[in-house]
Amino acid sequence: MLKDTLYTVPQLSKELDITERAIRFYESKGLVKPNRAGNTRIFNYKDRARLLIILRAKKLGFSLKDIKTYLDLYEVDPSQKIQSKNALEAISYRLFQLEDQKKEINFIIKELKSLKNDIAKTLKH
Amino acid sequence: MLKDTLYTVPQLSKELDITERAIRFYESKGLVKPNRAGNTRIFNYKDRARLLIILRAKKLGFSLKDIKTYLDLYEVDPSQKIQSKNALEAISYRLFQLEDQKKEINFIIKELKSLKNDIAKTLKH
DNA sequence: AAAATACCTTACGTATAGGTTAGTTTCAAC
């Protein structure tokens, strides 16, 4: 079965296109907890799924700390009810942040453009 | 004359609303080079003007390194010709970065919104 | 058996922009 497939760090590194170092780093921060066969980390499909979540969330701008919080909640409530609500809140908050950031960027863009004009005028003299 | 006014670190700290530490930090990075009266840093109006430039540029998203580069050019060419051109390029580049950033944010916003919808649907069941 | 590969560890480095702590010098006032 697919669900029985096991993975090592280098395998996942290649498959998910992240460095081995990053994977071990996520473990060191408690974001994944693969089994060990001696020293070697052995990831099952759930561990792999967690990695995928991590990568997705990172792309969306969440910090590892935030992601860990979310995953920890997931551990407490595998039925996914609590943390779905929680995720909604986190997402809403992130959206708010992003809209805010956009406003700021727009403001800076305006400033820079006017600054650019001023300098351009100066250069003409 | 106004141009003869001299300032100490604590004075400028209050006037410009930045910490004393920050001002000394800028000096340590070579962004300003105030005179000394013994140990005490003495800023003249030009030094003060440099601080203002630093603060302005920081608000517009330039790194201290970038700002130093610009100010160093200014030192070489006080006539302002070279570094105005240079500033124009830097500003254009920054504008480009910002537009880029905006696109990315918009993309992430879309993703987050659809993710939000998915979760909301899941919660209804 | 030796070499090559895979995997691991600890520990320090990188970048950014200072904050914090603690202790020191300087100088004027009493």
Place this chain on the structure above:
DNA sequence: GTTGAAACTAACCTATACGTAAGGTATTTT
């Protein structure tokens, strides 16, 4: 002549997300 404020200094701390160096162990291939 000592106290106290004002200014200074050095050095360590913060947060974020790993990269890198240097070396150890274990397994696989030849």
